Amino acid sequence: AFIPGDWITDPDEKINSYRLATQCETSADLIQFASSLLDRYGTLPKAVESLIEVMKLKINAKKCGFSRIKLSKPNIELETMMDEPAFKLLRKGLPNHLHGRFIYKKGYRFSTVTIRGLGVLDSDKLLDQLNDWLKMMQNQLNT
Secondary structure (H helix, E strand, O other), rough: OOOOOOOOOOOHHHHHHHHHHHHHHHHHHHHHHEEEEEEEEHOOHHOOOOOHHHHHHHHHHOOOEEEEEEOOOOEEEEEEOOHHHHHHHOOOOOHHHHHHEEEEOOOOEEEEEEEHHHHOOOOHHHHHHHHHHHHHHHHHHHH
């Protein structure tokens, strides 16, 4: 997940593109960002598509109240400030058979939700699966 130097060759333009990516707060912002890159530089390389997927994941995680995502093989850890009752309500958006994979642990400065076994997937499948599950939890927030 990066912008190849042979795709955007000017260092200032490249840094500006990263800055614009981090400023995206919605899926619509990401679509606009990707569209502007496509218009300006041509077909998006796989690494840039991955960068956009990572940004989508960060947006979805933030909407659910998660501030950090960390790979801790074989698991994924999500940092949050939410208390366990709030997490349990959020988790209701997931199918029941997944509830046991999501383990909440209260911490001193922040709490951690460990998703057991997800970290063994290849990066594309991991991003897709985590994004799907975060969207399900987001839908729970809207009910």
